Amino acid sequence: MKEVFPGIFLIKEVRKFLKFIESTNIYVIAGPDGLIYDGGYGTKRLVNSVINEVQKIKELYQYKNERINLTRILPSHSHSDHISGLSKLRKALGVKIMVTKDMANIIMDKQRYAYAYRSDSYRDYFIINSGLKRKLKSYLLSKLSNFFWNLISGISFVKDPDEIIDDNTEILINDETWKIFPSPGHSFDHISLYNEEKGILFTGDNLFKSISGWLGPPESNLDDYMKTLEIYSNLKNLKLILPAHGEPIENPKERINEIILHRENRNKQVFDLINEFREEGITSKQIINKIYTNGRNIIKQIARGWVSLTLKKLEAENHIYRKESKKEIRFFPVNKL
Numbered sequence: 001m002k003e004v005f006p007g008i009f010l011i012k013e014v015r016k017f018l019k020f021i022e023s024t025n026i027y028v029i030a031g032p033d034g035l036i037y038d039g040g041y042g043t044k045r046l047v048n049s050v051i052n053e054v055q056k057i058k059e060l061y062q063y064k065n066e067r068i069n070l071t072r073i074l075p076s077h078s079h080s081d082h083i084s085g086l087s088k089l090r091k092a093l094g095v096k097i098m099v100t101k102d103m104a105n106i107i108m109d110k111q112r113y114a115y116a117y118r119s120d121s122y123r124d125y126f127i128i129n130s131g132l133k134r135k136l137k138s139y140l141l142s143k144l145s146n147f148f149w150n151l152i153s154g155i156s157f158v159k160d161p162d163e164i165i166d167d168n169t170e171i172l173i174n175d176e177t178w179k180i181f182p183s184p185g186h187s188f189d190h191i192s193l194y195n196e197e198k199g200i201l202f203t204g205d206n207l208f209k210s211i212s213g214w215l216g217p218p219e220s221n222l223d224d225y226m227k228t229l230e231i232y233s234n235l236k237n238l239k240l241i242l243p244a245h246g247e248p249i250e251n252p253k254e255r256i257n258e259i260i261l262h263r264e265n266r267n268k269q270v271f272d273l274i275n276e277f278r279e280e281g282i283t284s285k286q287i288i289n290k291i292y293t294n295g296r297n298i299i300k301q302i303a304r305g306w307v308s309l310t311l312k313k314l315e316a317e318n319h320i321y322r323k324e325s326k327k328e329i330r331f332f333p334v335n336k337l
């Protein structure tokens with residue numbers, strides 16, 4: 001653990017295997033009525049690594065003769081790398097699980113969770129040929145990948161959260177007021193936590209220091225995302241961003257503007273490609289291959305998310321239209337952007 005701001009500690013889960021899967025940042029706002037922000041993964045090893053680090057923070061406070069009592073844990077949103085550890089951390093640390101109504105509905109059980117994160121939504125942009133064989137293959141693949149992902153994340157569902165809060169509210173942490181506000185974009189149930197006096201904002205998965213972050217259907221929404229970035233950028237006293245992956249961001253306004261610009265460039269890049277192939281049209285797969293000319297397959301798979309959302313936005317704004325045949329969907333320009 002590392003003290004990233006006086007009284008705020010960053011714990012990075014320590015992964016021995018599958019190191020390519022990025023660890024989640026768990027933050028401890030330490031003090032007499034402290035809070036843990038984000039629940040991380042739920043495997044025994046990762047949960048134990050968090051418990052050990054929390055113990056070190058407690059020892060540090062005891063050594064300094066300062067009171068420490070962690071009373072609650074609050075996730076930024078209900079993706080598995082943020083909620084899987086909630087139950088086990090509650091049991092081990094005696095904290096209450098605090099969630100919004102939206103999160104509570106999703107993390108309640110396996111069925112609701114699977115429904116919220118169903119992975120067939122790329123079909124609207126990528127595959128039109130839905131022969132039985134292909135349908136069966138994609139069904140089995142998605143079942144298999146869900147199974148392994150659940151195994152890797154060590155997910156446990158939370159039937160009985162201790163406290164349901166509004167997604168637009170204020171809470172007291174160590175007698176200081178923190179604002180919670182909805183920040184959909186990456187996922188619809190995403191919230192942010194902000195303390196104006198300290199100038200600290202927890203952005204969850206909406207904003208990172210060195211990567212642009214995942215966006216994709218069905219959870220993400222590009223318009224919501226841009227609005228959330230706008231809200232971040234209008235915060236009066238923003239000095240430090242603490243994201244759910246990677247390092248703290250010490251130049252928050254600059255980074256927010258970079259990401260806004262990045263998304264605008266992506267919109268333009270996709271539209272320009274569609275415009276370039278205005279005669280024959282272009283499929284989403286071709287768009288990805290043209291953007292990531294030397295990209296690895298996994299990068300291209302991940303990119304399907306933002307490309308789908310960008311196409312959705314361009315269609316909704318009437319900049320492009322589609323022609324569907326039995327085998328593919330081709331996109332054509334309506335007007336210049």
Ligand SMILES: [Zn+2]
Pocket residue numbers: 077079186187205
């Ligand atoms: Zn997420």
